[in-house]
Amino acid sequence: MPSLIDMRRRIRSVKNTQQITKAMKMVSAAKLRRAQDRVVSSRPYGSLLRKVLANVAAAAPSGDPESVHPLLARREEKRILLVVITGDKGLAGAFNSNIIKGAQRFQADHPNAAIQLELIGRKGRDFFRKRHGSISGEHINLAAKAVYGDIAAIAVKAIDLYVKDEIDAVYIVFNEFKSVVSQKLTITRVLPVEMPKDTEPIDYIFEQPPAEMLAALLPKYVEMEFYRALLESAAAEHAARMTAMEAATSNAGDMIDRLTLFMNRVRQASITKEIIEVVSGAAAAE
Numbered sequence: 001m002p003s004l005i006d007m008r009r010r011i012r013s014v015k016n017t018q019q020i021t022k023a024m025k026m027v028s029a030a031k032l033r034r035a036q037d038r039v040v041s042s043r044p045y046g047s048l049l050r051k052v053l054a055n056v057a058a059a060a061p062s063g064d065p066e067s068v069h070p071l072l073a074r075r076e077e078k079r080i081l082l083v084v085i086t087g088d089k090g091l092a093g094a095f096n097s098n099i100i101k102g103a104q105r106f107q108a109d110h111p112n113a114a115i116q117l118e119l120i121g122r123k124g125r126d127f128f129r130k131r132h133g134s135i136s137g138e139h140i141n142l143a144a145k146a147v148y149g150d151i152a153a154i155a156v157k158a159i160d161l162y163v164k165d166e167i168d169a170v171y172i173v174f175n176e177f178k179s180v181v182s183q184k185l186t187i188t189r190v191l192p193v194e195m196p197k198d199t200e201p202i203d204y205i206f207e208q209p210p211a212e213m214l215a216a217l218l219p220k221y222v223e224m225e226f227y228r229a230l231l232e233s234a235a236a237e238h239a240a241r242m243t244a245m246e247a248a249t250s251n252a253g254d255m256i257d258r259l260t261l262f263m264n265r266v267r268q269a270s271i272t273k274e275i276i277e278v279v280s281g282a283a284a285a286e
Contacts, residue, residue: 004270007263011256018252024091025245028238032180035235038146039177042228049221053193056214069211071159071218074192075168079114081136081158082106083190083226084128085174085233086121088140095175095183095240096123102173102185103128116167118154120230143234148227155226159219162191172226177235181243186232190225193218 084103086096103124107115116136119125125138137157142150161167170191175183 004263004267007259007266011259011263014252014255014259018249018256021245021248021252025242025249028242028245032235032238032242035146035231035238036177039228039231039235042224042231046224046228049217049224053214053217053221056210056217069215069218070163071191071193071222075165077110077113077169079116079167079169080110081116081118081161081167081170083118083120083154083158083170083172083229084124085143085172085229086119086124086127087233087237088122088143089241090123091244092237092241093244095237096121098183098185099173099175100124100127102187106171106173106187118158120151120154121233143230143237146231146234148223151226151230152223155223156219158191158226159222167191172229174229174233175236175240176232177239180239183236183240186229188225188229190222193221 082103084099086099090096100123103117114134116134117128118137118139119128119135120139120142122140125135125140128135129138137154139150139154158167158170162170169189171187171189173185173187176186178184
């Protein structure tokens with residue numbers, strides 16, 4: 001049976017851990033508010049840009065929009081660029097492991113395709129680097145800054161590879177932010193760009209030819225999709241970390257209660273033993 005000193009030392013250690021997890025929860029909650037605001041602000045812009053692209057493509061002179069711009073051209077997916085967006089830190093529950101498992105499932109579902117990995121985040125980079133995957137690029141500390149130019153450079157690289165016919169498709173795997181307690185693993189295809197079919201066309205008055213506008217808007221749309229995925233992943237990571245730290249804080253409190261109860265029982269047993277010894281000694285002295 002552990003001594004009272006060992007029990008007090010263990011309780012003090014758990015209390016210190018509880019203070020750390022509580023502080024991490026508060027930090028993640030503050031960061032989540034800013035990240036959530038950025039996500040909510042980016043969603044309407046991306047949706048409207050997608051609708052404008054569909055209408056501009058419909059107004060292009062050719063009947064087949066895929067012949068207007070190379071980013072709309074479809075090819076057999078023999079060479080795929082998979083962009084994996086993970087976190088740079090752990091202590092976020094199953095946030096990073098779900099993304100990595102999703103990327104592995106994607107690789108298993110495309111056994112005949114040559115898949116290159118564009119890794120955003122330290123956790124994904126460390127995992128796939130140890131397993132000697134085909135890595136085309138590594139990027140860390142992007143989600144913390146969330147600078148549009150940094151993620152746009154990765155999108156430009158993917159666009160350049162696609163236009164040069166070095167890859168046939170670009171997919172992004174990330175956790176989409178749904179709520180504080182819910183994140184959805186999402187694998188979305190960015191290239192070739194797929195235009196929505198069910199949108200009602202709008203009669204625009206074009207100052208420039210629609211083909212030129214489409215050529216200017218398509219790269220911006222791809223960059224925005226990359227940026228939106230990064231914002232979604234950052235918000236989902238803060239939400240997952242806040243939830244994990246809240247659970248850790250609660251578990252630490254339960255452990256402190258159990259250890260305190262056990263310590264009191266040990267101390268009471270020690271006191272009872274001393275009383276019995278005193279009484280036994282007094283009775284033997286009579």
